[in-house]
Amino acid sequence: MNNPLLNNFNTKYNTAPFSEINNTHFKPAFDASILSAKKEIDEICSNTEKPTFQNTIEELEFSGMKLKRVSSVFFNLNSAETNDEIQKIAQEVSPMLSEFANDIRLNRELFDRVKIIFDKKEKLNLSTEQNTLLTNQYKMFVRNGANLKEADKVKLRKLDKKLSKLSLKFGENILAETNAFEYLITDKKDLKGLPEGAVEAAKMSASEKGKKGWLISLDYPSYVPFMTYSENRNLREKLSNAFGARGFQNNKNDNQKTVLEIVNLRHERANLLGYKSHADFVLEERMAENPGRVKNFLEELLVKAKPAAVRELKEIEKLAAKDAIIKMQKWDGAFYSEKLKKKLFDFDDEQLKPYFKLENVIDGVFTIANKLYDLNFKEVFDIDTYHKDVKTFIVTQKDGELIAVFYADFFPRKGKRNGAWMTSYKDQWKVQDNNSRPHISIVCNFTKPTETKPSLLTFNEVTTLFHEFGHALHGMLANTIYPSISGTNVYWDFVELPSQIFENWCFEKDALALFARHFETGEIIPMDLVEKIKDSANFLEGIATLRQLSFGMLDMAWHGKDPENILDVKAFENDAFDDTQLFPDVAENCMSTAFSHIFQGGYSSGYYSYKWAEVLDADAFEAFKENGIFDQETASKFKENILSKGGTEKPMALYKKFRGKEPNSDALLKRAGLLK
């Protein structure tokens, strides 16, 4: 069979032969590569020799390599260049892949072999990386119940089934509640304050439903601008109350019981697997390691951020008082924050954009990567791509050694999903003397060039590019033996460190001087503009921090202990919110019943990660500030201990090797202007 997905990619750098691939190749490629992956697993299990690290752990690690490459090509295309046909194939192959993953997880013979090795690991003289790989594999089985008695295994499967049904139900209820509400504005004066774009969108929503006027809904793109800009306080209150009541109206979409069922089942599941709580179970595989550390982290930040939040609130209150508002309510917060921002910062994106021509920013990113890590980027035109807009680069080190293939796909088009992300088409690994280098890609949706104007980025887009490029460096500089712990394959409260730290260079004068030049005059961006960017980035950071902390604390409250005695969702929530609320409570509103992050998505016991990652990046960047933002020695320490190490060691151990100490929040608080 002549299927380009199955022919080992005989291209110059072993890159995917995109132009030869068409949609009819995918399904047969999945079928064939799943089959051969299964065969590889069977061979490990039926090996008559005694299990060893090599014949079991390493064989398992390097099994299914073809399937991984087929999957990466396919699912990356499904994000960046999809169509109906690809989406249909995705629906077909996704269950096949989860079934295959389950077959491995529940494979008794395979687990027995892994366990034999794990149980005597102290005697095996393994390297740190080998030890991590072994532990990861063992945990993968055990965290799915491999060590349980048969009856308990059955119980676990039942719990999992119930839980996945409940989180679906939670999401469906929220969707139904969101869709059930709409407000039609018929009087033009009720639009006062709204930006043109929001008015246009509201008009379109109305006409789509055959109505005259302007329709406001609880969907974020409609709700958020309304709460930020509408000058009609009564309407803001109405919208805010409707938003806050989702899942809490004692109707058929009510989520109170769903929440209680979910937390109790999660607790039961954790206990069954031998953990004290759901948070203990989740955090075992996080840099934070345990609930105690997360709680301390949140509480410590709260003590430091709260005074700033209270101070900021006073500023906003002053402004609101001019409108005769004596007691601010939660529907006033966003509105007066925005007003104050306008008053304090009289600049907008249009002023900045001329300094951020896309080509200049890319050059800047490459130059900074060169100064820090000695990397050279050369654009090449002989690597196959999936779209003519995709640029390709060969990344080498000073001595000419190949480091990575780098794809960059910048502009929006039909078939590309929103947002920006980094991904890989091939991981990095080592087999014997061969260090097989990775193929890394970043995908964005930046402002397109026009016939008369080049692509000029907003500052937000500039930081996005730096962010994704930071992830890309993590992938490109990977230097480990095993692919499953290479590059960005790290715990998820650690994965944003390389990306967020790289954003810091966008705010530094010496870095901006390298690339932020006016696209017509060549003038370097004026420093007072840079200062304004910095100040506005930190604007009302105390209030924003308090809000993030309140969500993190609520998440930990739900998942950190036995929930058996919780009967009243709202009362429990108010208790958890006790220290973090700036506005009076609304009795008819509840956050938990619409907290999709933790009850529908995968963020349970993980909401703290947002702040955690900020603390990490600020603390790590402080090392560069202490020694110079282009200091080679600091950069090399960061590369040797973080960027090249992937998940080969516990993140805290890696971090301490880089920084000489555990991270603390001082640098973040300083950067955010909260230490006054």
Ligand SMILES: [Zn+2]
């Ligand atoms: Zn990221």
